[in-house]
Amino acid sequence: MLSPIATLNASILTPGGLDLDRLQGLVGRLSIGSVDYGDLFFERSEAETWSLEDGEVKDASFHQDTGVGVRAVAGDRQGFAYSSEVSVPRIIEAIDAAVRIQKDSGQGQVAALQETSAPRLYQPINPILERASQFKIEFLKSLDAAARAADPRVTEVQASLTISYREILVAATDGTLAADVRPLVRLSLTVLAEAKGRRERGSSGLGGRYDLATLLTPEHIEQLVGQAVSQAVINLEAVDAPAGEFPVVLGSGWPGVLLHEAVGHGLEGDFNRKSSFYSGKLGTRVAAPGVTVVDDGTLVDRRGSLNVDDEGVPSQRNVLIEDGILVGYMQDKLNARLMGVAPTGNGRRESYAHLPMPRMTNTFMEAGEADREAMIRSVKKGVLAVNFGGGQVDITSGQFVFAASEAYLIEDGQVTAPIKGATLIGHGPKVMQAISMIGADVALDTGIGVCGKNGQSVPVGVGQPSLKIDRLTVGGTA
Amino acid sequence: MVAEFNPELEKSRLSERVEWILSTAKRQGAEACEVAASSQLGLDVQARMGQVEKLELTRDQSVSVTVFVGQARGSATTTDLSEDALTRSVEAALAMARVTAPDPAAILASPDQMIRTVPDLALDHPWALTPDQALALAISAEAAGLAVDARLTNSEGASVSSTRGVSVHGTSEGLLVGQSSSLHGLSCVLIAEDGDSRERHYAYTHDRNPALLVDAEEIGRDAARKTLDRLHARQCQTGEVPVLFTADVASGLLSHLFSAIGGNALYRKASYLVDRLGTQVMPSWVTIAEDPLLLGAIGSSAYDGDGLPTRQQTFIEDGRLVQYVLSLYSAHRLGMQSTHNAGGVRNVRFSGETDWPALVRQMERGLIVTDLMGQGVNLVTGDYSRGASGFWVEGGEIQYPVHEVTVAGHLDQLFQHHLVAVGSDVDTRKSLASGSLLFDRMMVAGESA
Numbered sequence: 001m002l003s004p005i006a007t008l009n010a011s012i013l014t015p016g017g018l019d020l021d022r023l024q025g026l027v028g029r030l031s032i033g034s035v036d037y038g039d040l041f042f043e044r045s046e047a048e049t050w051s052l053e054d055g056e057v058k059d060a061s062f063h064q065d066t067g068v069g070v071r072a073v074a075g076d077r078q079g080f081a082y083s084s085e086v087s088v089p090r091i092i093e094a095i096d097a098a099v100r101i102q103k104d105s106g107q108g109q110v111a112a113l114q115e116t117s118a119p120r121l122y123q124p125i126n127p128i129l130e131r132a133s134q135f136k137i138e139f140l141k142s143l144d145a146a147a148r149a150a151d152p153r154v155t156e157v158q159a160s161l162t163i164s165y166r167e168i169l170v171a172a173t174d175g176t177l178a179a180d181v182r183p184l185v186r187l188s189l190t191v192l193a194e195a196k197g198r199r200e201r202g203s204s205g206l207g208g209r210y211d212l213a214t215l216l217t218p219e220h221i222e223q224l225v226g227q228a229v230s231q232a233v234i235n236l237e238a239v240d241a242p243a244g245e246f247p248v249v250l251g252s253g254w255p256g257v258l259l260h261e262a263v264g265h266g267l268e269g270d271f272n273r274k275s276s277f278y279s280g281k282l283g284t285r286v287a288a289p290g291v292t293v294v295d296d297g298t299l300v301d302r303r304g305s306l307n308v309d310d311e312g313v314p315s316q317r318n319v320l321i322e323d324g325i326l327v328g329y330m331q332d333k334l335n336a337r338l339m340g341v342a343p344t345g346n347g348r349r350e351s352y353a354h355l356p357m358p359r360m361t362n363t364f365m366e367a368g369e370a371d372r373e374a375m376i377r378s379v380k381k382g383v384l385a386v387n388f389g390g391g392q393v394d395i396t397s398g399q400f401v402f403a404a405s406e407a408y409l410i411e412d413g414q415v416t417a418p419i420k421g422a423t424l425i426g427h428g429p430k431v432m433q434a435i436s437m438i439g440a441d442v443a444l445d446t447g448i449g450v451c452g453k454n455g456q457s458v459p460v461g462v463g464q465p466s467l468k469i470d471r472l473t474v475g476g477t478a
Numbered sequence: 479m480v481a482e483f484n485p486e487l488e489k490s491r492l493s494e495r496v497e498w499i500l501s502t503a504k505r506q507g508a509e510a511c512e513v514a515a516s517s518q519l520g521l522d523v524q525a526r527m528g529q530v531e532k533l534e535l536t537r538d539q540s541v542s543v544t545v546f547v548g549q550a551r552g553s554a555t556t557t558d559l560s561e562d563a564l565t566r567s568v569e570a571a572l573a574m575a576r577v578t579a580p581d582p583a584a585i586l587a588s589p590d591q592m593i594r595t596v597p598d599l600a601l602d603h604p605w606a607l608t609p610d611q612a613l614a615l616a617i618s619a620e621a622a623g624l625a626v627d628a629r630l631t632n633s634e635g636a637s638v639s640s641t642r643g644v645s646v647h648g649t650s651e652g653l654l655v656g657q658s659s660s661l662h663g664l665s666c667v668l669i670a671e672d673g674d675s676r677e678r679h680y681a682y683t684h685d686r687n688p689a690l691l692v693d694a695e696e697i698g699r700d701a702a703r704k705t706l707d708r709l710h711a712r713q714c715q716t717g718e719v720p721v722l723f724t725a726d727v728a729s730g731l732l733s734h735l736f737s738a739i740g741g742n743a744l745y746r747k748a749s750y751l752v753d754r755l756g757t758q759v760m761p762s763w764v765t766i767a768e769d770p771l772l773l774g775a776i777g778s779s780a781y782d783g784d785g786l787p788t789r790q791q792t793f794i795e796d797g798r799l800v801q802y803v804l805s806l807y808s809a810h811r812l813g814m815q816s817t818h819n820a821g822g823v824r825n826v827r828f829s830g831e832t833d834w835p836a837l838v839r840q841m842e843r844g845l846i847v848t849d850l851m852g853q854g855v856n857l858v859t860g861d862y863s864r865g866a867s868g869f870w871v872e873g874g875e876i877q878y879p880v881h882e883v884t885v886a887g888h889l890d891q892l893f894q895h896h897l898v899a900v901g902s903d904v905d906t907r908k909s910l911a912s913g914s915l916l917f918d919r920m921m922v923a924g925e926s927a
Contacts, residue, residue: 053746056579062554062570064563081535084557097535100609133577156746192747192858199747201858241863243886243923244716274526275634275669275678353538392851392865396669396678397711399882401852401865423854423863423884425923473713475854475863475884477921 033104111175178312202232241476269335297361364463368438439466623698720844741808750860777909783820
């Protein structure tokens with residue numbers, strides 16, 4: 001198997017009339033005047049989506065994108081231009097546009113390009129090529145059949161298979177030369193169930209940076225169908241959610257979206273340098289004792305993992321909060337330099353046509369010792385929320401929301417009726433202090449997270465053990 | 479730089495690509511084909527704390543192609559418009575069309591349905607703006623805002639953007655049309671601090687015509703006022719109270735109703751308004767229409783995503799749902815006719831006669847919602863529950879800023895039984911635009927009593 005650099009050399013550089021020598025020259029052209037740092041980001045991506053509806057795969061699409069993004073940084077100023085045509089004249093045009101961010105002339109410092117070594121956390125494969133179309137179609141049809149067979153109340157099924165493949169190469173004035181080949185696969189299922197004049201939806205999904213042989217298994221059909229169908233039929237019986245402040249028990253896994261919103265974004269270096277609630281709080285208590293939160297881009301095969309980030313920095317395991325004390329932020333190169341710290345492997349971008357920013361990878365809370373049953377028993381009146389849609393945060397005020405899609409009422413220490421979806425709202429730092437019990441059952445999500453920031457989407461992972469939060473506002477109607 | 483953009487040249491370049499794809503697809507065995515191509519050139523600058531922070535030149539292009547083999551289809555998109563990449567796209571789409579199941583609803587506009595001549599809707603206006611001028615404008619907006627009050631200690635910056643673009647749409651049935659359009663804008667986000675209270679808010683202006691943008695310093699001052707107003711926000715008490723959505727967020731609320739009468743949700747039965755055509759969905763004093771042909775407006779287009787001519791039409795009349803929002807595809811799925819709405823509604827204006835102060839007085843006591851957070855909208859059931867912030871009102875006057883609460887209800891109930899007034903203050907920056915909306919009762923969750 002070719003090294004990532006050799007792969008990219010063959011697929012992007014050579015067809016664009018480039019080689020490593022030529023690349024060194026172009027990086028040199030970026031380093032003029034007061035430019036502190038500059039990089040060229042080459043990318044080639046492909047994606048294939050197969051969609052099932054009405055029991056048939058009637059819709060399929062293929063997407064290809066190739067391009068190069070050019071960035072010049074001077075102080076905290078960034079000049080940026082990009083081209084979807086990879087050729088020397090277009091790159092020179094983009095460089096000349098990007099360096100306009102500063103007015104000085106004269107040659108700056110350029111390090112010799114040297115290949116970054118990084119571990120291999122996932123295989124450099126293109127899963128699009130792995131199976132024949134007919135196999136993918138038949139798999140989706142068996143997923144459909146299983147969902148319909150699972151419960152007679154299921155009336156509609158939609159399923160999709162998305163297979164992506166991305167090659168990236170970074171060459172920078174600091175000598176960085178790094179490449180990565182990133183597969184990403186995902187299966188999604190949505191069912192509609194109908195009974196007694198009510199209709200409800202349930203959904204599920206899973207995926208990661210691995211091959212189709214790992215994704216397309218009978219066990220995964222069972223898992224997806226079980227989750228989506230039970231969510232839909234449980235919600236058919238749901239009563240109105242309560243309104244007001246209650247103790248809330250959160251399930252393990254995907255409910256970790258709480259951490260992503262309540263603390264994750266506030267610990268990204270750019271927000272932190274400017275406007276985050278967490279600015280200047282390093283070394284202070286920001287969460288209850290026992291709370292340890294980690295962002296880890298090095299987990300094997302996970303959706304949020306990266307061998308190197310989009311600035312060529314190998315990803316790492318970064319402890320953000322340790323036993324309730326704030327100990328670290330997530331950084332890209334620009335914000336790390338401005339804050340006088342090292343980059344942490346969190347510099348990510350949606351594509352060559354977007355500027356990198358500090359972003360999360362896989363963000364999760366480590367296990368405690370409590371069990372979920374004990375948490376439920378300790379609640380007189382409250383809510384157990386086991387599944388969620390998305391969330392959002394205002395990092396300046398600390399306010400965040402996340403929307404429950406499967407939740408239950410807890411009355412006198414017992415789980416009673418399912419309740420309709422409701423938004424939970426809180427103040428991130430206050431909620432982190434209100435965590436009173438931490439489960440032993442830590443789990444990561446199934447590989448479905450997409451994080452949006454400043455208009456850029458990137459795949460992420462979240463996770464947590466079951467948690468009890470003493471007070472959270474529940475946005476029901478009863 | 480963006481002013482150098484030549485829409486006529488660009489339109490002919492894209493048209494030539496579109497025709498090339500149509501003939502290539504046919505030669506390779508496609509029985510029918512549809513191609514959409516677009517390209518944009520833009521400038522995007524950001525300043526923060528008086529200094530340039532970002533200077534970005536954007537140049538995007540993409541082509542999407544759908545091919546048909548019998549009644550089966552496959553599609554492909556690419557940003558690379560070279561013959562190699564386009565050939566590869568056509569081949570990939572064809573390979574998919576040969577294995578997908580037939581879909582009788584996937585049809586192209588016939589020659590008698592498609593638009594013939596495209597009127598000039600005045601959507602493309604150049605802005606002779608250099609990067610330095612754009613930066614100066616951003617800096618002046620931010621400076622005017624920060625100067626309003628010493629509690630404005632920080633900024634997320636002010637941005638100026640200017641984009642011009644062209645889109646071309648062609649089919650094997652003979653459609654070949656194009657439009658050019660521009661969008662220019664300025665926005666400012668400020669941060670205020672006072673004691674332990676930290677708040678952030680924004681203001682923006684955008685228009686197809688740069689001459690119609692709001693003055694930069696006024697945007698800065700508007701952002702300043704909105705940010706200062708939020709300081710020392712707190713929760714209000716949990717309870718059922720009247721709720722007034724400002725025009726900015728009311729548009730979003732109304733868009734949920736329009737999603738629920740959209741063909742894609744309806745044919746999948748994923749809407750709380752399934753089978754409600756002809757029935758009451760809003761109070762009898764409500765009539766809502768779209769006007770896609772307004773000159774220079776944000777949502778204007780002479781044709782829809784299927785190449786059918788757009789038209790003025792009414793969706794809600796005297797509170798009754800008189801028309802769905804349908805494309806050729808969703809109409810076919812529902813056994814109906816297209817409403818020429820592939821891509822959605824354009825320039826919906828829901829407006830009343832009550833001005834803002836009168837709405838606040840009419841509410842008397844309750845919550846004004848200025849901002850919403852999260853995705854707690856279930857279109858299948860109509861259940862609505864979102865994070866909110868705004869102001870508490872007593873005696874018809876604003877008392878204090880509110881945050882960290884939720885507003886919840888059921889969309890069908892809210893629009894049918896609880897909507898009591900709509901403001902005259904329509905936010906025309908949006909394609910789907912509403913005046914402020916007053917509901918007589920929603921559940922607000924905040925502090926427990």
